[in-house]
Amino acid sequence: MENTRESLDVQLILRLQAGDETAFREVFDRFSQKIYGLACHFLKNKDQGKEVVQETMLRLWEHRLKLSVDYALAPYIYTIARRVALNLLRQAASSRAASLKLWESIPAYHNDTEETVLGADLERITGQILNILPPQQQEIFRLSRFEGLTYEEIAVRMNISPHTVKYHMMAALKVLRTHFNEAEIVFGFLAFSLLF
Template sequence: MKINSNHSETELITGLRNDEAQAFERVFHTYKGKLYSFSWRFLKNRELCEEIVQETLINLWTNRHQLDLNYPLGPYLYTIARRLTLNALRNAATAGSAREKLWKDLQEAHNETEEAILLADLMEFAEQAVAKLPKQQQLVFKLSRYEGLSHEEIAEKLNLSKSTVNNHLVEALKNLRHHFKNSGISYGLLLAYLPFMR
């Protein structure tokens, strides 16, 4: 996930871990509105929502040295905001049935938000990984997975033998698995979110 054109999320996390106030300011401006909107869906209270945004970002700064470079900031921040929102809801809702409904609604909204963020991160990572493949492997892989061409169609299009196309695909998948493994990202997780990788 790109925070802006000049700073990647990894650079931001590194900046936070190095106590850089500017990195925190960029995170603040990127996420304050999103976190506010998330808590507003349930609390409908301006002061409470502002408190949750503030507490979430204070928590981020307090725990900045423990941040994982391989774990996106979005899901981390939404997890904190969800917990704080739930606490506020628990204080507001006295009936057990009301609490259960609020928890269910909150859980569903959080899952949708986190999955959207995770999917965007995985898609970007996958694109970067494919771009690092050797040119011929990259071309064969894209024709197969992106355009849905068969081995025979790729062979004809590129004037290659069917076995050469198959070899390129096997090597491409092997290289991608290696790349994901070295980056600490589960290949299984990628398969779950990115069907074209199968």
């Protein structure tokens, strides 16, 4: 599965770089619904969700020559979508009236059940991925992300150097990103914004 996905991504990237509009359509078909769902969940607005999809795909096409066959498409696309959504939020909040309207609308769209389910799923998946890490990496990740300790504080607590903490943290994050990407789950977008 992983090799098939990587091979598909490499082929799509090469075709995109060559200006193949059919490849662009395949990418659009593969990611547009996921981006739309995430954007609507994040922005609480269907029209803005459509705008995020359009802007994300436009930016992908405009910057297709910068794509690298060494990296999967999903994290790249979700990163673009996240930035577009954040820019929309900033624009909406730039005027006082828009800001007040935005804050007033948040409780109306707030869905505790959905957020609880998404949070529980993200926590479960993250926990499963963390369990495959070596014990020291697990401990460092938990101290950093769940307890909020700095690398220096972790180094003192675990009696290791801050450089070692940084090395293990980077390795743990790489494993998490890889597994989120391999699963190509909706939480990939959320995980990057919530955990990283």
